[in-house]
Amino acid sequence: MADAARLARARRDALRFARDARRLAARHRRALGDARGAVDAAAAEVTAAARGGEPDALSAALRRLDALWEEHLAARVKPWWREYAESIALAVVLALLVRAFVLDAFRIPSGSMVPTLVVGDYIFVSKVAYAVRLPFTHLRLVETGAPRRGDVIVFENPRDPSSDYVKRVVGVAGDVIEIREQVLYVNGVPQPRAAAGEYAYAERSPSTGEPLAERCRRYREALAKGPILPPRGDLPGDAESSWQAAAADGVASYDVLQCRRARLASREGPFEVVRPGHVFVMGDNRDLSADSRGMGGWQVPVGHIRGRAALVFWSWGDGGLWPRGAGGLRLDRLFKPID
Incomplete structure (x- = not known):
């Protein structure tokens, strides 16, 4: 029984050795030249002997492959630390490329998008939703789409380029936006909404x-x-x-909050018609959002859009699970699509 176990282990080791020899020879095929054929033939001989179960034949085949390994391949084996270092470096480069061109992460710092997004949410932002951009610039290399009403976007604030905002697009080129008694109007057409009860949340005092x-x-x-x-x-x-x-082309349905009492005949706007290449944005927390309604109305150039918010992948803060205190992981928000 012991001899059979040792033989089985030797056969497995031999097959692994032959496989490693073939892979290393293929990786350095240009440098090896004709020697690669000799390595492949010796590896095939080891494989056949290991599967045949003849110890003497396997031993002879292993000696031939081992000699070729020492002559042509041993010096080409990278030390373990170099293998790990190269793997880590490759992973870092790929992560940087993905972040630069495809996907980025963004933390929600304020309650302006409650209840869709809350403070402490971490979201994935699709950077290719509208264009492939040259990193760190507004240059759009390839157009992939256009923002539509209802999209939640992350953008560089045109009035404060050092700040990134997250808001919802409510107006596109040619639209006129207005708020009448807290109801959103687009080109004079009210956008329907239905009461959905009350919503309680905690906004931390900035002071x-x-x-x-x-x-x-x-x-x-x-x-x-x-x-x-x-x-x-x-x-x-x-x-x-x-x-x-207009709804025949699709409808974006989402929750909005109104924290102030509506005043009879109260109005905001109408604001300036949305210019070509721009969008008009608002927060879902309508009374506590610094958005396109401020300072007489402002618009976001499409080139300032960093991407479309796609998914909440992590959320930590008030109301989360934690043995002590109120802060912790909000399980109900993990991997939540952003409507």
Whole structure:
């Protein structure tokens, strides 16, 4: 039994040795020249002897392969530390390339996008959703798409290039945005929304760091993605027809918050028509968001968009699981798609 076990182990080791010899010879085929054929033949002989089960034949074949290994391959074997170093370096380079061209991570620092995104969420941002860009510039090498209403985007604030913001696109080129009694209007067409109860969350004070409780009204908003034409007349059905025609190209449905009481006949805008190559953005936390409505209205150049927010991959903060205190991992938000 012991002899049989030793023979089986020797056969496995021999097969591994032959496989390693073939791989190393293939990797250095140009430098080896004709010697590669000799190595491959000796490796094949070892493989056949190991599978045949004849100890004497296997021993002879191993001696021939070992001699060729020492003569042609031993000096080409990299030390273990070099193998690890090269693997780590390759992984770092690939990660940098992915981050530069394909996918980036972004941490949510404020509550302006609550309830879609909360403070402490870490999100993946698709950098190729709209274009392949030259890293660290606004130069777009290849166009891959255009922002649509309802997209959640990360962008370089045109008024403060050192800051990245995350907001939702509510207006594209040619649109006129307006808020009437807290209802979003696009080109004079109200975007439907339905009450969805209340939403409570804690916004930390910027001065003390203490959580400040907020309780807001929650609405489910339906933003049409297609071209929205102004209503033909003043009848309620005219605006509904315009929305239905635009909704045929898709609808973005998401929750928004209203933390202040609506005032009768209150209005924001209408703002300047969205220029070509620009978008109009708003936060889902409508009363606590610094967005395109501020300072008389501003727009985001498409070249400033870093990408489209795709997924919450990590979330840590108030309300999470932790043995002590309120902060910790929010399991319910892990790998959550961003609507």
